[in-house]
Amino acid sequence: MFDVLGMLGLVLCAILFGWLFTRARRAKLQLLKWGGMVVSGLLTLLLTAAFLVASVGFYRLTVPPQKYPVPEVKLAVSPEQIARGERFAVMCPLCHSPDGKPPLVGQDFGKGGPIGTLYAPNLTPAGEIGDWSDGEVIRAIRGGIHKSGRPLLIMPAEVFRHLSDQDVQALVAYLRSQPAAGTRSPATKPSIVAALFVGAGMFPTAAQTPITQPVVAPAEAPSAEYGEYLISILGCRVCHGENLAGRPTDSQGPPAGPNLTLVLPRWTEQQFIQTLRTGVNPYGRKINGELMPWKQVSAFARDQDLEAIYAVLRQLKPLESPK
Numbered sequence: 001m002f003d004v005l006g007m008l009g010l011v012l013c014a015i016l017f018g019w020l021f022t023r024a025r026r027a028k029l030q031l032l033k034w035g036g037m038v039v040s041g042l043l044t045l046l047l048t049a050a051f052l053v054a055s056v057g058f059y060r061l062t063v064p065p066q067k068y069p070v071p072e073v074k075l076a077v078s079p080e081q082i083a084r085g086e087r088f089a090v091m092c093p094l095c096h097s098p099d100g101k102p103p104l105v106g107q108d109f110g111k112g113g114p115i116g117t118l119y120a121p122n123l124t125p126a127g128e129i130g131d132w133s134d135g136e137v138i139r140a141i142r143g144g145i146h147k148s149g150r151p152l153l154i155m156p157a158e159v160f161r162h163l164s165d166q167d168v169q170a171l172v173a174y175l176r177s178q179p180a181a182g183t184r185s186p187a188t189k190p191s192i193v194a195a196l197f198v199g200a201g202m203f204p205t206a207a208q209t210p211i212t213q214p215v216v217a218p219a220e221a222p223s224a225e226y227g228e229y230l231i232s233i234l235g236c237r238v239c240h241g242e243n244l245a246g247r248p249t250d251s252q253g254p255p256a257g258p259n260l261t262l263v264l265p266r267w268t269e270q271q272f273i274q275t276l277r278t279g280v281n282p283y284g285r286k287i288n289g290e291l292m293p294w295k296q297v298s299a300f301a302r303d304q305d306l307e308a309i310y311a312v313l314r315q316l317k318p319l320e321s322p323k
Contacts, residue, residue, distance in 0.1 A: 002058055003116065006192030010054065014047035054192050057199030061190055064151050064207040068143045071135040071211075077173045085174025088167055090300040091235075094293060095120040095154070104175075105182030109154055116191030118153060126180035137172045144206025151205035153188070161208050162232040164217035202252065222307035230309050234297060245319035255291045259321040264313035272313070273306045 017040045024036025075081075089104075096104040104123035110116050121127050128147070129137055136147045144157030163171070190198075197203035218225040231237065231244075239257035241247045246259035264272065271282040279287045279294050287294050301309070 002062075003054075003190070003192040003195065006195075007051065007054060007058075010047055010051045010192070014044055014051060017041075017044040017047065050196060053199040054195040055199070057195030057197070058190075060151070060198050060205055061153070061195065062150050064145055064149065064205075066209065068139060068145045068207070068210045070133065071138050073133075073135045073138055073169065075134050075169055075173050075176070077176065081170045081173045082177045084167070085170035085172070085177075087300050088163070088171045088233075089174050090296045091293065092123060094296065096123050103178060103181035106185040108186075114191060115194040115197075117186055117189040118194070119185040119188060120154065121185040122182050123175050124178045124181045125176065126182055127184055129175065130180075134169075134172055137175065138168050141168055141171065142211060143208050151207035153190070153194075153203075153205055155206035156235055156238065157206040157208050159233065159235040159238060161211065162215075162229070164215045164229075167217060167233070168215075220304070222304050222311060224308070224311040224315065226305075227308035227310070227312035230301070230305055231312060234300070239292075241322065243319060244313070244316060246321045248322045257292065259319070260313060261316040261319045262321070264310075265316055265318070269307060269310045269314070272310045273303060276301070276306060 020040040021037055021044055024033055024040055027033040027036060092104055093100050093102055095109075096106055098105070098107040106120050106122040106127065108117070108119050110118040121129070123129060129140075132140075132147050139145050140147070140152060140155070140157075142157060142161045142163060144152045144155050146152055160168070194203070198205065217229050220226055236257075237244065239247065239254050240260050241257075244260040245262075247253075247256040249256045267275070267282055275281045275287070276294050276298050279289060281287060289295055
Protein backbone atom coordinates (compact mmCIF):
# COMPACT_ATOMS: atom_id res chain seq x y z
CA MET A 1 0.00 0.00 0.00
CA PHE A 2 3.02 2.30 0.08
CA ASP A 3 4.90 3.50 -3.01
CA VAL A 4 8.41 3.51 -1.52
CA LEU A 5 10.16 4.41 -4.76
CA GLY A 6 7.76 7.24 -5.53
CA MET A 7 8.08 8.77 -2.07
CA LEU A 8 11.85 8.35 -2.10
CA GLY A 9 11.95 10.05 -5.48
CA LEU A 10 10.05 13.05 -4.11
CA VAL A 11 12.41 13.33 -1.15
CA LEU A 12 15.53 13.11 -3.29
CA CYS A 13 14.21 15.67 -5.78
CA ALA A 14 13.29 18.05 -2.94
CA ILE A 15 16.79 17.68 -1.49
CA LEU A 16 18.35 18.23 -4.91
CA PHE A 17 16.48 21.46 -5.56
CA GLY A 18 17.14 22.58 -1.99
CA TRP A 19 20.83 22.12 -2.66
CA LEU A 20 20.52 24.02 -5.94
CA PHE A 21 18.84 26.83 -4.02
CA THR A 22 21.87 27.15 -1.74
CA ARG A 23 24.16 27.07 -4.76
CA ALA A 24 22.14 29.78 -6.48
CA ARG A 25 22.49 32.06 -3.43
CA ARG A 26 26.24 32.06 -3.86
CA ALA A 27 26.16 33.00 -7.54
CA LYS A 28 27.77 36.34 -8.32
CA LEU A 29 25.70 37.03 -11.42
CA GLN A 30 22.45 38.61 -10.13
CA LEU A 31 20.24 37.16 -12.87
CA LEU A 32 21.58 33.67 -12.21
CA LYS A 33 21.37 34.16 -8.48
CA TRP A 34 17.78 35.38 -8.23
CA GLY A 35 16.48 33.32 -11.13
CA GLY A 36 18.03 30.17 -9.71
CA MET A 37 16.77 30.92 -6.20
CA VAL A 38 13.19 31.51 -7.38
CA VAL A 39 13.00 28.41 -9.59
CA SER A 40 14.80 26.02 -7.24
CA GLY A 41 13.02 27.46 -4.19
CA LEU A 42 9.58 27.06 -5.74
CA LEU A 43 10.35 23.52 -6.87
CA THR A 44 11.64 22.64 -3.41
CA LEU A 45 8.44 23.94 -1.82
CA LEU A 46 6.28 22.19 -4.41
CA LEU A 47 8.01 18.85 -3.97
CA THR A 48 7.89 19.16 -0.19
CA ALA A 49 4.18 19.93 -0.34
CA ALA A 50 3.64 16.97 -2.67
CA PHE A 51 5.45 14.72 -0.21
CA LEU A 52 3.24 15.90 2.64
CA VAL A 53 0.04 15.51 0.61
CA ALA A 54 1.07 12.04 -0.56
CA SER A 55 1.87 11.09 3.04
CA VAL A 56 -1.65 12.12 4.04
CA GLY A 57 -2.97 10.13 1.09
CA PHE A 58 -1.14 6.94 2.03
CA TYR A 59 -2.31 7.36 5.61
CA ARG A 60 -5.94 7.64 4.44
CA LEU A 61 -5.43 4.61 2.21
CA THR A 62 -4.20 2.62 5.19
CA VAL A 63 -6.19 3.83 8.20
CA PRO A 64 -10.01 4.31 8.13
CA PRO A 65 -11.44 7.51 9.67
CA GLN A 66 -12.78 5.45 12.57
CA LYS A 67 -12.78 1.87 13.76
CA TYR A 68 -15.39 -0.32 12.07
CA PRO A 69 -15.96 -3.57 13.98
CA VAL A 70 -16.64 -6.76 12.04
CA PRO A 71 -20.35 -7.65 12.29
CA GLU A 72 -20.98 -10.90 14.12
CA VAL A 73 -22.90 -12.73 11.40
CA LYS A 74 -22.97 -16.37 10.41
CA LEU A 75 -25.24 -17.08 7.48
CA ALA A 76 -27.69 -19.97 7.42
CA VAL A 77 -27.81 -20.23 3.64
CA SER A 78 -30.93 -21.38 1.83
CA PRO A 79 -31.81 -21.64 -1.88
CA GLU A 80 -34.31 -18.80 -1.43
CA GLN A 81 -31.64 -16.56 0.09
CA ILE A 82 -29.21 -17.31 -2.73
CA ALA A 83 -31.86 -16.54 -5.35
CA ARG A 84 -32.61 -13.25 -3.63
CA GLY A 85 -28.93 -12.40 -3.43
CA GLU A 86 -28.48 -13.03 -7.14
CA ARG A 87 -30.92 -10.20 -7.84
CA PHE A 88 -28.97 -7.82 -5.63
CA ALA A 89 -25.68 -8.82 -7.29
CA VAL A 90 -26.86 -7.55 -10.67
CA MET A 91 -24.62 -4.47 -10.50
CA CYS A 92 -21.48 -6.34 -9.42
CA PRO A 93 -20.31 -7.35 -12.93
CA LEU A 94 -20.04 -3.68 -13.91
CA CYS A 95 -16.86 -3.48 -11.81
CA HIS A 96 -15.93 -7.05 -10.95
CA SER A 97 -15.92 -8.53 -14.44
CA PRO A 98 -13.85 -7.49 -17.46
CA ASP A 99 -16.81 -7.93 -19.82
CA GLY A 100 -19.62 -6.81 -17.52
CA LYS A 101 -20.96 -10.35 -17.15
CA PRO A 102 -20.50 -13.18 -14.63
CA PRO A 103 -18.30 -14.79 -13.44
CA LEU A 104 -17.10 -12.10 -11.07
CA VAL A 105 -13.39 -12.75 -11.63
CA GLY A 106 -12.36 -9.10 -11.13
CA GLN A 107 -10.58 -6.59 -13.31
CA ASP A 108 -7.71 -4.13 -13.11
CA PHE A 109 -8.86 -0.51 -12.92
CA GLY A 110 -5.28 0.71 -13.03
CA LYS A 111 -4.49 -1.13 -16.28
CA GLY A 112 -0.79 -0.42 -15.83
CA GLY A 113 -1.41 3.33 -15.68
CA PRO A 114 -0.08 5.98 -13.30
CA ILE A 115 -2.45 5.18 -10.40
CA GLY A 116 -0.80 1.82 -9.73
CA THR A 117 -2.27 -1.65 -9.23
CA LEU A 118 -5.93 -1.18 -8.38
CA TYR A 119 -8.12 -4.25 -8.80
CA ALA A 120 -11.81 -4.82 -8.37
CA PRO A 121 -11.14 -8.24 -6.82
CA ASN A 122 -12.36 -11.68 -7.75
CA LEU A 123 -15.63 -12.17 -5.85
CA THR A 124 -15.98 -15.89 -6.53
CA PRO A 125 -14.77 -18.42 -3.92
CA ALA A 126 -11.47 -18.52 -5.85
CA GLY A 127 -10.78 -14.95 -4.73
CA GLU A 128 -9.60 -13.71 -1.37
CA ILE A 129 -13.13 -13.49 0.07
CA GLY A 130 -13.00 -17.29 0.24
CA ASP A 131 -10.84 -16.71 3.35
CA TRP A 132 -13.08 -14.00 4.81
CA SER A 133 -15.82 -14.43 7.39
CA ASP A 134 -19.39 -13.50 6.49
CA GLY A 135 -19.10 -10.44 8.72
CA GLU A 136 -15.92 -9.30 6.97
CA VAL A 137 -17.61 -9.52 3.58
CA ILE A 138 -20.61 -7.57 4.87
CA ARG A 139 -18.27 -4.92 6.32
CA ALA A 140 -16.56 -4.59 2.94
CA ILE A 141 -19.89 -4.19 1.14
CA ARG A 142 -21.55 -1.71 3.50
CA GLY A 143 -18.53 -0.22 5.24
CA GLY A 144 -15.91 -0.08 2.48
CA ILE A 145 -13.34 -1.79 4.72
CA HIS A 146 -10.95 -4.57 3.66
CA LYS A 147 -10.39 -7.61 5.87
CA SER A 148 -7.04 -6.07 6.86
CA GLY A 149 -8.84 -2.99 8.18
CA ARG A 150 -7.72 -0.63 5.42
CA PRO A 151 -10.27 1.39 3.42
CA LEU A 152 -11.30 0.12 0.00
CA LEU A 153 -11.21 2.20 -3.17
CA ILE A 154 -13.75 2.54 -6.01
CA MET A 155 -16.30 0.62 -3.95
CA PRO A 156 -19.78 2.22 -3.76
CA ALA A 157 -20.18 1.48 -0.06
CA GLU A 158 -21.97 4.84 0.31
CA VAL A 159 -24.75 3.21 -1.72
CA PHE A 160 -24.59 -0.34 -0.36
CA ARG A 161 -24.63 0.84 3.25
CA HIS A 162 -28.37 1.32 2.71
CA LEU A 163 -28.88 -2.40 2.06
CA SER A 164 -31.00 -4.03 4.72
CA ASP A 165 -29.50 -6.77 6.88
CA GLN A 166 -31.63 -9.32 5.04
CA ASP A 167 -30.56 -8.15 1.60
CA VAL A 168 -26.83 -7.81 2.29
CA GLN A 169 -26.81 -11.28 3.83
CA ALA A 170 -28.58 -12.64 0.75
CA LEU A 171 -25.93 -10.98 -1.43
CA VAL A 172 -23.14 -12.63 0.55
CA ALA A 173 -24.93 -15.98 0.32
CA TYR A 174 -25.03 -15.62 -3.46
CA LEU A 175 -21.34 -14.70 -3.67
CA ARG A 176 -20.50 -17.79 -1.61
CA SER A 177 -22.61 -19.98 -3.90
CA GLN A 178 -20.84 -19.10 -7.15
CA PRO A 179 -18.55 -21.64 -8.77
CA ALA A 180 -14.91 -20.80 -8.18
CA ALA A 181 -13.51 -19.07 -11.25
CA GLY A 182 -10.34 -17.23 -12.19
CA THR A 183 -7.50 -16.60 -9.78
CA ARG A 184 -6.92 -14.44 -6.74
CA SER A 185 -6.52 -10.80 -7.74
CA PRO A 186 -3.18 -9.08 -7.12
CA ALA A 187 -2.87 -6.94 -4.02
CA THR A 188 -3.83 -3.29 -4.30
CA LYS A 189 -0.73 -1.10 -4.68
CA PRO A 190 -1.70 2.53 -5.29
CA SER A 191 1.05 4.71 -6.70
CA ILE A 192 2.15 8.07 -5.41
CA VAL A 193 -0.17 9.63 -8.02
CA ALA A 194 -3.17 7.91 -6.43
CA ALA A 195 -1.95 8.99 -2.98
CA LEU A 196 -1.73 12.61 -4.14
CA PHE A 197 -5.35 12.53 -5.33
CA VAL A 198 -6.52 10.93 -2.08
CA GLY A 199 -4.42 13.24 0.09
CA ALA A 200 -5.73 16.31 -1.73
CA GLY A 201 -9.31 15.17 -1.12
CA MET A 202 -9.99 14.70 -4.83
CA PHE A 203 -10.55 10.95 -4.56
CA PRO A 204 -12.16 9.72 -1.33
CA THR A 205 -11.83 6.19 -0.04
CA ALA A 206 -14.89 3.97 0.34
CA ALA A 207 -14.75 3.92 4.15
CA GLN A 208 -18.09 4.62 5.83
CA THR A 209 -19.22 5.24 9.38
CA PRO A 210 -20.09 2.02 11.23
CA ILE A 211 -23.65 0.71 11.14
CA THR A 212 -24.61 0.12 14.77
CA GLN A 213 -28.35 -0.56 14.46
CA PRO A 214 -30.34 -3.19 12.54
CA VAL A 215 -31.25 -2.08 9.01
CA VAL A 216 -34.73 -3.20 7.97
CA ALA A 217 -36.15 -2.58 4.49
CA PRO A 218 -39.75 -1.38 4.06
CA ALA A 219 -42.32 -3.93 3.03
CA GLU A 220 -42.06 -4.83 -0.65
CA ALA A 221 -44.94 -2.99 -2.26
CA PRO A 222 -45.50 -0.41 -5.04
CA SER A 223 -45.19 2.33 -2.44
CA ALA A 224 -43.09 5.48 -2.22
CA GLU A 225 -41.52 4.17 0.99
CA TYR A 226 -40.21 1.05 -0.72
CA GLY A 227 -39.32 3.12 -3.77
CA GLU A 228 -37.05 5.31 -1.62
CA TYR A 229 -35.26 2.19 -0.43
CA LEU A 230 -34.74 0.99 -4.01
CA ILE A 231 -33.52 4.41 -5.16
CA SER A 232 -30.98 4.36 -2.34
CA ILE A 233 -29.59 0.86 -2.93
CA LEU A 234 -29.51 1.24 -6.73
CA GLY A 235 -27.36 4.36 -6.39
CA CYS A 236 -29.64 6.68 -8.37
CA ARG A 237 -28.45 9.70 -6.40
CA VAL A 238 -24.80 9.03 -7.27
CA CYS A 239 -25.44 10.29 -10.80
CA HIS A 240 -28.69 12.22 -10.43
CA GLY A 241 -27.76 14.15 -7.28
CA GLU A 242 -29.04 14.05 -3.72
CA ASN A 243 -32.35 15.69 -4.62
CA LEU A 244 -32.47 13.93 -8.04
CA ALA A 245 -32.20 17.31 -9.76
CA GLY A 246 -28.92 16.32 -11.44
CA ARG A 247 -25.28 17.08 -10.73
CA PRO A 248 -22.97 19.71 -12.17
CA THR A 249 -21.49 18.41 -15.41
CA ASP A 250 -17.99 19.38 -14.30
CA SER A 251 -18.21 17.72 -10.89
CA GLN A 252 -16.00 14.82 -9.84
CA GLY A 253 -17.27 11.27 -9.89
CA PRO A 254 -19.46 9.34 -12.33
CA PRO A 255 -21.23 10.98 -15.28
CA ALA A 256 -23.82 13.56 -14.27
CA GLY A 257 -27.34 12.30 -14.83
CA PRO A 258 -30.24 14.47 -16.01
CA ASN A 259 -32.57 16.41 -13.73
CA LEU A 260 -35.28 13.86 -12.92
CA THR A 261 -37.48 16.48 -11.26
CA LEU A 262 -38.04 18.05 -14.68
CA VAL A 263 -38.30 14.81 -16.67
CA LEU A 264 -40.09 12.07 -14.77
CA PRO A 265 -43.23 13.91 -13.60
CA ARG A 266 -44.12 14.27 -17.31
CA TRP A 267 -44.04 10.53 -17.90
CA THR A 268 -46.75 8.05 -17.10
CA GLU A 269 -45.97 5.04 -14.97
CA GLN A 270 -46.17 2.80 -18.02
CA GLN A 271 -43.78 5.05 -19.97
CA PHE A 272 -41.29 4.89 -17.11
CA ILE A 273 -41.46 1.10 -16.90
CA GLN A 274 -41.24 0.73 -20.67
CA THR A 275 -38.18 3.00 -20.79
CA LEU A 276 -36.26 0.87 -18.29
CA ARG A 277 -37.34 -2.34 -19.98
CA THR A 278 -36.36 -1.33 -23.50
CA GLY A 279 -33.72 1.39 -23.08
CA VAL A 280 -35.78 3.74 -25.27
CA ASN A 281 -37.48 6.78 -23.71
CA PRO A 282 -41.02 7.95 -24.61
CA TYR A 283 -39.58 10.26 -27.27
CA GLY A 284 -37.86 7.41 -29.12
CA ARG A 285 -34.37 8.26 -27.91
CA LYS A 286 -32.07 5.37 -26.96
CA ILE A 287 -30.46 5.49 -23.54
CA ASN A 288 -26.68 5.06 -23.39
CA GLY A 289 -26.27 1.86 -21.39
CA GLU A 290 -22.72 2.81 -20.40
CA LEU A 291 -23.92 5.97 -18.70
CA MET A 292 -27.24 4.68 -17.38
CA PRO A 293 -27.23 0.95 -16.45
CA TRP A 294 -30.83 0.41 -17.51
CA LYS A 295 -30.21 -3.23 -18.44
CA GLN A 296 -28.97 -4.01 -14.93
CA VAL A 297 -31.83 -2.09 -13.33
CA SER A 298 -34.30 -3.92 -15.55
CA ALA A 299 -32.76 -7.29 -14.67
CA PHE A 300 -33.04 -6.50 -10.97
CA ALA A 301 -36.43 -4.83 -10.84
CA ARG A 302 -39.83 -6.46 -11.07
CA ASP A 303 -42.70 -4.34 -12.30
CA GLN A 304 -43.74 -3.79 -8.69
CA ASP A 305 -40.27 -2.41 -7.94
CA LEU A 306 -40.44 0.03 -10.86
CA GLU A 307 -43.92 1.08 -9.75
CA ALA A 308 -42.50 1.82 -6.29
CA ILE A 309 -39.66 3.91 -7.77
CA TYR A 310 -42.12 5.78 -9.98
CA ALA A 311 -44.25 6.50 -6.92
CA VAL A 312 -41.30 8.53 -5.61
CA LEU A 313 -40.36 10.18 -8.90
CA ARG A 314 -43.85 11.36 -9.80
CA GLN A 315 -43.98 13.33 -6.54
CA LEU A 316 -40.82 15.29 -7.25
CA LYS A 317 -41.18 19.04 -7.26
CA PRO A 318 -39.44 20.74 -10.19
CA LEU A 319 -36.02 22.04 -9.21
CA GLU A 320 -33.45 24.03 -11.13
CA SER A 321 -30.57 21.99 -12.48
CA PRO A 322 -27.21 22.67 -10.81
CA LYS A 323 -24.64 24.53 -12.89
